[in-house]
Amino acid sequence: MMKIISRALVFVGTLLVTTAVFAAEAPKPVLNPGDAAWMLTSTALVLLMTIPGLALFYGGLVGKKNIVSTISQSFMITCVVTLIWFVCGYSLTFGEGGLVIGDLSKLFLKGVDVAALNTTIPETVFICYQLTFAIITAALICGSIVERINFSALFIFVVLWVIFVYAPIGHMVWGGGYLSKLGVLDYAGGTVVHINSGVAGLVAALVIGKRKSKARPHNIALTMIGASMLWVGWFGFNAGSAVAANGSAGMAMLVTQIAAATAGIAWMLIEWFAGEKKPSLLGMCSGAVAGLVAITPASGFVAPSAAFFIGLAAGVICYLTCTKLKSAFGYDDSLDVFGIHALGGALGAILTGVFASKAIGGTAGLLEGNAAQVKLQLIGVGVTLLYTAIVTYIILKVVDLITPLRASDANERDGLDLSQHGEQIN
Amino acid sequence: MKLITAIVKPEQAENVKKALNKIGVDGLTMTDVKGYGRQKGHTEFYRGSEYEVAFLPKTKLEIAVSSKKYSKVLETIQKTARTGKIGDGKIFVTNLAAVIRIRTGEKGDKAI
Numbered sequence: 274m275m276k277i278i279s280r281a282l283v284f285v286g287t288l289l290v291t292t293a294v295f296a297a298e299a300p301k302p303v304l305n306p307g308d309a310a311w312m313l314t315s316t317a318l319v320l321l322m323t324i325p326g327l328a329l330f331y332g333g334l335v336g337k338k339n340i341v342s343t344i345s346q347s348f349m350i351t352c353v354v355t356l357i358w359f360v361c362g363y364s365l366t367f368g369e370g371g372l373v374i375g376d377l378s379k380l381f382l383k384g385v386d387v388a389a390l391n392t393t394i395p396e397t398v399f400i401c402y403q404l405t406f407a408i409i410t411a412a413l414i415c416g417s418i419v420e421r422i423n424f425s426a427l428f429i430f431v432v433l434w435v436i437f438v439y440a441p442i443g444h445m446v447w448g449g450g451y452l453s454k455l456g457v458l459d460y461a462g463g464t465v466v467h468i469n470s471g472v473a474g475l476v477a478a479l480v481i482g483k484r485k486s487k488a489r490p491h492n493i494a495l496t497m498i499g500a501s502m503l504w505v506g507w508f509g510f511n512a513g514s515a516v517a518a519n520g521s522a523g524m525a526m527l528v529t530q531i532a533a534a535t536a537g538i539a540w541m542l543i544e545w546f547a548g549e550k551k552p553s554l555l556g557m558c559s560g561a562v563a564g565l566v567a568i569t570p571a572s573g574f575v576a577p578s579a580a581f582f583i584g585l586a587a588g589v590i591c592y593l594t595c596t597k598l599k600s601a602f603g604y605d606d607s608l609d610v611f612g613i614h615a616l617g618g619a620l621g622a623i624l625t626g627v628f629a630s631k632a633i634g635g636t637a638g639l640l641e642g643n644a645a646q647v648k649l650q651l652i653g654v655g656v657t658l659l660y661t662a663i664v665t666y667i668i669l670k671v672v673d674l675i676t677p678l679r680a681s682d683a684n685e686r687d688g689l690d691l692s693q694h695g696e697q698i699n
Numbered sequence: 700m701k702l703i704t705a706i707v708k709p710e711q712a713e714n715v716k717k718a719l720n721k722i723g724v725d726g727l728t729m730t731d732v733k734g735y736g737r738q739k740g741h742t743e744f745y746r747g748s749e750y751e752v753a754f755l756p757k758t759k760l761e762i763a764v765s766s767k768k769y770s771k772v773l774e775t776i777q778k779t780a781r782t783g784k785i786g787d788g789k790i791f792v793t794n795l796a797a798v799i800r801i802r803t804g805e806k807g808d809k810a811i
Contacts, residue, residue: 334745489743489750549744559746596747609746 305393311518312394312402318509319405323412324351326506330499330562331416334555334608336488338688339420341696346415346424350431351408357435358404365440367403372451374441392516402513407439410466416608417474420484421685424693426678433668434473438661442469445656457653458629458636458646460525461514463570463622464657471615472658473665475606480669481678483605485685493554500558504533507565511572524633525572529565532572532584536564539588548596556592559613563591566617571625574634583624587617619654626650700795700808701769705760706734706788707780712758718779719762722771726811728761738786757788763798765808 328347332340354362361380368375379385382400389396411431415422444450446457446465459465490496511529515522540560545552567587568580575583595612606612626647629638637643672678679685684692691697707715712729719727733754740753764772773790781787800810 487748487750489752490745548747551744553744555745592747600747 302390302392304390304395305517308393308517308519309395309398311522312398312513312516315509315513316398316402316405318506319402319409319513320351322503322506322510323347323405323409326499326502327409327412328499329495330503330558331419331496331608333492333495333497333499334490335419336688337491338690338697339488340491340690340698341694342424342689343415343419345694346419346422346427347412349424349428350412350415353428353431354408354411354435355404357432358400358407362407362435362440363400363403365436366407366443367448369449370444372454373445374450375444375448394516399516402516403443406462406466406510407435407443410439410462410470411435413466413470413610413614414474414477416610417478417606418481419607420488420689421481421680422477422689423677423680424689426672426676429675430477430668430672430678433672434665437668438469438473438664439465442657442660446653452653452656455649455652456636456646457649458574458625458634459570459622459653460573460625460634461511461569463566463618463625464653467566467569467614467618468622468654468657469618469661471611471613471618472661474610475604475615476662476665477669478604478606478611480666480673483603484607485682487605487607490555497554497558500562504561504565507533507569511569515573521573521634524576528572528575528577528580529568531577531580532564532568532587533561534564535581535584536567536588536591537561539564539585540592543589543592548592559595559609560588560592563587563613563617566591566614567621567624569618570622571628574625574630574636574638575628576630576633579624579628579630583621583628586620586624590620591617615658619658622650622654623647700766700798700811701764702793702795703760703762703764703769703772703776704791704793705762705776705780706732706757706790707760707776708782708786708788709756709758711780711782711787712760714779715760715776718775719772722775723768724762724764724772726763730759730761732757732759736786736789755786763795763811765811 324347328344332344335343359382361377363382364377364379365375368378370376385396385400391399411434443465445452446459447453507529508526512522512526515525537557537560541552541557544556564584564587567583571583591613594616595609599606599612626649627639629636629646631637631641636646638646669678680689680693733756735754738755740751740755743750743752762772776790797806798810799806
C-alpha cells in the first residue's frame with residue numbers, strides 16, 4: 274500500500290515539475306484528447322448542417338421541379354469547397370500572411386503532418402473543422418438564387434468566391450488579420466459566415482434578377498427536417514468554436530439553445546397574432562434559424578439572459594425583413610438569405626458588443642461600461658458588408674463573361690431539375 | 700352498362716370504397732386528381748408571401764357497373780362521399796359501349 278502511495282506521490286511530483294517547466298517555457302502546444310474528441314465531433318456536426326441539413330431546408334422551400342437542382346447545389350459546393358480548401362483555401366485563410374489575407378505557405382496542405390497541432394488539437398482536425406464553415410457559407414448563398422441560377426456558373430462562382438471573399442474575411446476575423454487585431458468579437462461566424470453569405474446572396478439575387486414565377490414551397494416537412502439538422506449541427510458550430518471541450522463551449526451551447534427557442538417562439542407569435550393569424554411551421558423554423566444566426570457571434574461572450582434578448586430581437590427583426598422589407602423593395606432573395614443571415618448576423622454582431630460579459634468571454638460590452646466594443650462591432654459589420662458586396666459583384670460579372678449566370682427562360686420554365694440535371698422526383 | 704366517374708374528397712375515398720365493396724362492387728380505379736368547382740381554391744402564406752392555390756386535390760373513382768346495379772351504386776357513393784360542406788364533389792354517369800376482360804375474353808355484364 275505504502276509503495277503505491279509513494280509511487281503516486283512521485284508521479285504527482287513529476288507532473289508538477291513538468292507543468293512548471295512548461296509554464297516557464299510558455300506555449301509549447303500539447304495535445305488534449307478531450308478537446309480533440311470534441312472537435313472531431315463538432316466537425317461532423319457542422320458538415321451535417323450543409324448535407325443534408327441546409328440542402329433539405331432549402332429543398333423543401335422550392336417548387337417540385339427544382340428540388341434536385343437545389344439540393345445538388347449544396348452537395349456540389351461541399352465537394353468543390355473541400356478541394357479549394359485543400360489547394361489554397363486553408364492557407365489563404367489561416368496562413369500567417371498580412372492584415373487582409375493569409376499566405377501560400379500551406380499550399381496543398383504542405384507541412385501538415387500527423388503530429389502538427391493547433392492549440393490543443395491536431396491541425397488536421399482544425400483544417401477539417403474550418404473547412405465545414407467555408408462549405409456552409411458558400412452553400413447558404415444559393416438560397417438567394419435558386420430556381421434560376423445556371424449550375425455551371427454557380428460552380429465557377431463558388432471557386433472564385435471562396436478564394437477572393439471567404440478567405441480574406443475569414444483571415445481578417447479569425448486568421449490574425451485586420452479585424453481580429455482591432456478587437457472585433459466574432460465567436461463562431463456572425464460576420465464570416467452569416468453577413469458574408471447573406472450579403473453575397475443579396476448581391477447575386479440583384480445581379481441575376483427575379484424568378485419568372487414564384488413557386489409555392491413544395492414540401493414544408495423537408496424544410497422542418499433540415500431546420501432541425503441545422504439546429505443540432507449548430508452545437509458543433511458554436512460550442513465547437515471554443516476549439517476545446519471546456520466551460521466556454523458549454524456556455525456557447527446553452528446560449529445557442531436559448532436564443533434559437535426564443536426566436537422560434539417570437540416569430541411564431543408575431544405571425545399568429547399580428548401577421549397571417551396562424552402559427553406556421555415555416556415561421557417557427559425560420560425564427561429558430563434566425564435566432565441561431567444571431568447568437569453565433571455572441572455565443573461564448575454572453576450570458577443566458579442576453580441570449581434571450583438576442584433571440585427575441587432576431588425573431589422580430591428577421592420576421593420584418595423577410596416579410597415587409599423584401600416586398601417593399603421587391604428584390605427576389607428567394608429563400609431569405611439576406612433577411613435571415615445578413616440581418617440576423619449583423620444584429621448578433623452588434624448585440625455582442627452590447628451584451629459581452631468580461632466574466633464569460635474576457636471582454637466587456639456596453640452594458641458593462643465598454644461602449645467602444647459596440648463601435649468595434651459596427652466596424653466589423655461594415656467592413657464585411659462592403660468588402661463582400663464589392664468583390665462578390667465583381668466575381669459575378671467575371672463569371673457572366675465565361676458562362677451566363679442565369680439559366681435560359683426555357684430551362685427555368687421546365688424546372689432546373691429536368692433541364693440542368695436530367696433528373697426529377699416523382 | 701354504365702361508367703360512373705365520381706370526384707370525391709380524398710379523405711372520403713376510403714369510406715366510399717368500403718361501402719361499394721359491401722354492395723358487391725368488385726373493382727374500381729382510383730386516381731389522385733386536382734381541380735376546382737364551386738369551392739374554388741384557397742390561399743396559403745409562406746413567410747408573409749401569399750400564394751393562391753386554385754386547384755385542390757380530389758380523388759377520382761371510376762366504376763363500371765351493370766345497368767341493374769347502377770342506381771344502387773350511385774346512391775351509395777352519394778351517401779358515403781357526402782359531408783354536407785362545399786367541395787364534396789360530383790358524380791358523372793356515361794353509357795358504356797363495351798367491356799372486355801382481357802384474360803378470358805369475356806364480354807359485357809360478365810366481364811364487369
